[in-house]
Amino acid sequence: MPDRVGFDITTARTGFNTFPERVGLDILSERVGKQDPHKPEPARLVRIDPMVEDHWLFQFRFVEERLNREFSYRPGQFVMLSVIGVGEAPISISSSPTRPGMIELCVRRTGRVTDALYRLKENDLVGIRGPYGNGFNxxxxxxxxxxxxxxxxxxxxxxxxxxxxxxxxxxxxxxxxxxxxxxxxxxxxxxxxxxxxxxxxxxxxxxxxxxxxxxxxxxxxxxxxxxxxxxxxxxxxxxxxxxxxxxxxxxxxxxxxxxxxxxxxxxxxxxxxxxxxxxxxxxxxxxxxxxxxxxxxxxxxxxxxxxxxxxx
Amino acid sequence: MGHSELTGELIPRHLNVRVIAKDNLETFLGGLREFGEVFGPVEKERGAYIYAQLTDVKNVVQDAQRTVLPPKKYLYPQKEELFRFSTQEGYRKPESVDKGRKILFGVHPCDIHGLSILDKVFAGRYHEPRYFDRRDNLIIIGMNCLPDERCFCYSMGTDWVEKGFDLFLTELEDSYFVKIGTSCGEDLVHAQAELFRPVTDEDIQLYKERVNERNKMFVNRVELANLPQILELEYESEVWEELGRKCLSCGACSAVCPTCYCYEVYDVLDLNVETGSRIRRWDACLFKDFAKVAGGHNFREERSTRVKHRFYHKQVTFVEEFGRPSCVGCGRCVTQCPAGINLIDVFKEIRGEKVVHKSAR
Known part of the structure; x- marks a missing residue:
C-alpha cells in the first residue's frame, strides 16, 4: 500500500509512461468508448440555502436520473460547475457520497461565475462535470x-x-x-x-x-x-x-x-x-x-x- | 518451400525504403491531393517559413528551416469552439467539426517528437477527442533537416526519429532517401510507384555518410543530466530575477513552442443572450493573470516567478510526469523572443557554466 494519500491518483497519471507504444499512427483503438472530458452534464439547481451572506449552499440534481444514482466521489473532490453563458469554475463538493442523489456545493460569491450563480433561481439549468481531483483517500x-x-x-x-x-x-x-x-x-x-x-x-x-x-x-x-x-x-x-x-x-x-x-x-x-x-x-x-x-x-x-x- | 527461400523471394530486402528523385518530389506532392489536403513549409517573408496549404506545390520549400508555428496548429488550433450552449438545453457538440484528412509535408524530427509529446499530454484518463480526431486524420511526411545555430535538438534527444511519421525523407545528392514508417505511408508511395525506385547499395552508402555528417553539425549542447535536481537547488537563483527583468511577458515563446499546451476556456454569448459558445484558446503561463484566482490572489504576480515557472514546468515537472522534458530543442523560442532570452544560455548559467556567446540584447 503506497504511503501517500493521492498516490493512487498519481499512479493513474504516471500510467502514461506505460502507455502502449504506438504502432505507426494507429491510435484510434485506444479510445473506444471515451467521453469528451470537457462536456458538462446538464443539472438543475434544486435548492438554495442562503446560510451566510455570500456563502450560500446550492443543491443540484442531474437532469439525467441515471447520473444521480451513479455519480460517486470521495470527500475532498471537486466538480467543474458551469453557469451557462458565463463560464466554469472549480467548486469542492460539500455533500457526502454516503448521501447520494444530489450534489451540494457551498459557494462563496467571489468571481464572475459565482456571482452569476447567485443570480440563478431554483430549477435553472447549469452544467456539472467531474468529480475531479484525488480527494481524501x-x-x-x-x-x-x-x-x-x-x-x-x-x-x-x-x-x-x-x-x-x-x-x-x-x-x-x-x-x-x-x-x-x-x-x-x-x-x-x-x-x-x-x-x-x-x-x-x-x-x-x-x-x-x-x-x-x-x-x-x-x-x-x-x-x-x-x-x-x-x-x-x-x-x-x-x-x-x-x-x-x-x-x-x-x-x-x-x-x-x-x-x-x-x-x-x-x-x-x-x-x-x-x-x-x-x-x-x-x-x-x-x-x-x-x-x-x-x-x-x-x-x-x-x-x-x-x-x-x-x-x- | 524453406524459410530462407520465402524471405528471399516474397519479402525483398529493404522493403520499407525507397528513393525518389528531387525532380519528382513536386509531382509526388501534387498527386497526394488524392488522399487529402496537402500542407507544407512555404516562405512567408524572407527567411520566415510557415506551414500552409500547398495549393501550388511549386511553393513548397524543401529545405526550409524551422517554421514560425509548429505543426501543433493543425491538431490543436489556436482557438476552437468546444461546445454550443443554450440556457434551456445545456451544452452540445458544435456542428462544424473538422474531419478532413490532412497531409503534412516537411516535418522535422523535433516537430515529430513535439507531436508525440502532445499525444501524451492529451491522452490518458481524460482523453481529448478533438485532438485525436484530427491526429487520426493527419498524415506526416517527415524531412531530415540540417541544424542551424539555434537548434539544440541533439541535446534533447529529438534530432532523430524512428517512428511517428508515415514517410521520412533524407536528402541524398539529387534524390531523397524515403523511409516508409506505416502502411498508410506505403499506400502513398504505391499510388505513385513510378516516381520511386528501389534502394541501391550506393544509396545506402551515401545515406550513411549523410547522417554521419549531420550528426557532427550540431554545435549547441544543453546538458540534461541532473538538470531537474540542479533547477530545484537553484530555485532562488538571481538568474530568475534577471530573466524577469528582461522578459516582456508576451507569451511568444509559448505560442511557437511545439510542446506548450496550456489553454484558457471561456464562454461567449450570442446577441440573443440565450445561446453561445464555449471557446478554448491557447494561453501562456507568462501572462499576468494566469494563476490569479477568484477573489484576486495571484500565485505568480511577479514576472520572474512566471518565467521561472515556464522553465520548471518544462524541465522538472514534465520530466517527473512523463520521463522527459517537454522541450524538443527546435530553437523557436530563441528565435522569437523579442527580449533575446536564450534558453541555452539560461541553462548554462544555472549549471554554473561559462556562457560563451551572450544573446542579442
Missing part, C-alpha cells in the same frame, strides 16, 4: 483517529469528510473537529454544527474571533484563534490523520502546531486551491511547482506540499 484513513481542522470556507470540502466518517462511524477512531471563523455569524452549516455539538461520537470545537451579540446567550464555543483549540484536544499523532482546509494564513500556524505535536508529514493532509480551467490535468493553470492541483491534488500531504515551492 478514505480507505487509508480507516482505522485511524481524525483531526479535522476547518477555517472559514474550508468547512465546505471538510463537511463532506465529516459526514462521510460519521456515516461510517465504526470504521474510524476518535474524531475531533476544530472549526474556526471570524465571527459567530460566519459559521457555515450552523444547524448541522449544533447537531454535532450534541453528538458523543465526535468532539466538535468551535472558535471565533468575536461572538456576535445575538449569539452570546447560547454560545457553545471558544474565542480566539484556531490554534488555541489545540489545548482542548488530545491527539495521538501516531494514529491520527489531520485534515486541514482554510485560508492560507491559517495553514502556517496550524502546521506549526501539528509539527510541534510530532505529526509525520504524510499524516497531515491539506486541501489547496488554484485557478483551474479544465480540471483534468491539461490546461496547466493550477500547477503548483511540480504538481497539478486538479489531478495530483487538491488534497496534498504536507510532505508533498512542502516540496512545492509555491505551496501557499
Amino acid at each position: 478514505v480507505d487509508k484513513l480507516k482505522g485511524n483517529d481524525l483531526l479535522i481542522i476547518a477555517g472559514g470556507l474550508g468547512m465546505a470540502p471538510l463537511r463532506s469528510l465529516v459526514w462521510y466518517v460519521l456515516d461510517n462511524r465504526k470504521d474510524f477512531g476518535d474524531i475531533n473537529l476544530m472549526y474556526g471563523a471570524r465571527t459567530s455569524g460566519d459559521l457555515l452549516f450552523k444547524n448541522e454544527i449544533d447537531l454535532l455539538l450534541n453528538r458523543k461520537d465526535i468532539k466538535c470545537l468551535l472558535i471565533v474571533e468575536r461572538v456576535q451579540y445575538e449569539h452570546r446567550v447560547n454560545w457553545r464555543g471558544h474565542t480566539g484563534l484556531i490554534t488555541d483549540l489545540f489545548k482542548h484536544v488530545e491527539v495521538n499523532p501516531k494514529s491520527t490523520y489531520a485534515a486541514i482546509c482554510g485560508p492560507p494564513v491559517m495553514y502556517k500556524f496550524v502546521l506549526q502546531k501539528l509539527l510541534e505535536l510530532e505529526f509525520s508529514k504524510d499524516r497531515i493532509l491539506m486541501s489547496l486551491e488554484r485557478k483551474m480551467k479544465c480540471g483534468i490535468g491539461k490546461c496547466a493553470h493550477c500547477t503548483i511547482g511540480y504538481k497539478y492541483t486538479c489531478i495530483h491534488g487538491p488534497i496534498f500531504t504536507y510532505w508533498d506540499a512542502m516540496n512545492l515551492p509555491e505551496m501557499i
